[in-house]
Amino acid sequence: MAITFDLFGTLVRATTPGDPARAVADELTARGVAVPDDWGAAYREPHVDAPGGAEVPLPAHVAAALRSRGVDAPANAARRAVVAAFDPDVETVPGAPGAVAAAAARGPIAVCSNCSVPELAARALVRADVDRALFDAVVTSVACGWRKPDARIFEATARTLDVPPDSLLHVGDDPRTDAGVEAVGGRFLDVADVPLTEFPDWLEGG
Incomplete structure (x- = not known):
């Protein structure tokens, strides 16, 4: 058995900008990028035609x-601003x-x-x-190209660990995404059912 953990909401709680468009605009401005007047609308619009299940890197x-x-945006200003x-x-x-x-x-x-977001x-x-x-x-969706619940992110994780996908036990907090491991034959453990404080004893019992 190989065990995988969701990160945000499961292992850590991380602050995110209350207004992401404004936060990115401020960082773009700091890097000399002329932010358009209707940036809020532009930020909310889809601009990258990606296949279903694919991750679109925020930069x-x-x-x-x-x-x-x-x-x-010159050079890698968009990436640096997002990070x-x-x-x-x-x-x-x-x-x-x-x-x-x-x-x-x-x-x-x-x-x-x-x-x-790269590096996050x-x-x-x-x-x-x-x-x-x-x-x-x-393994992150921005690095491998696929977002949970798409099976391909779990397959990529299994390859990285050099284990079969159906050997994965994935621990997470969101059944809508984390339960995607079941599509590759793995098992999902919801921290709402087994909190991390109880996980060592649960694992020992299993």
């Missing part, structure tokens, strides 16, 4: 939104350190997280009170 969306208004706008304060969920340690004692473990998951893990070194892999 790609931001760059496309700017282009839709005739603005070209800065979503620089998180992190709170570790009670029981997370013990749950991660218990899982690592049983076999390979990974983070499997929906996240459209890594920063959150560094700032969390969990032992990052215990994870064999960190």
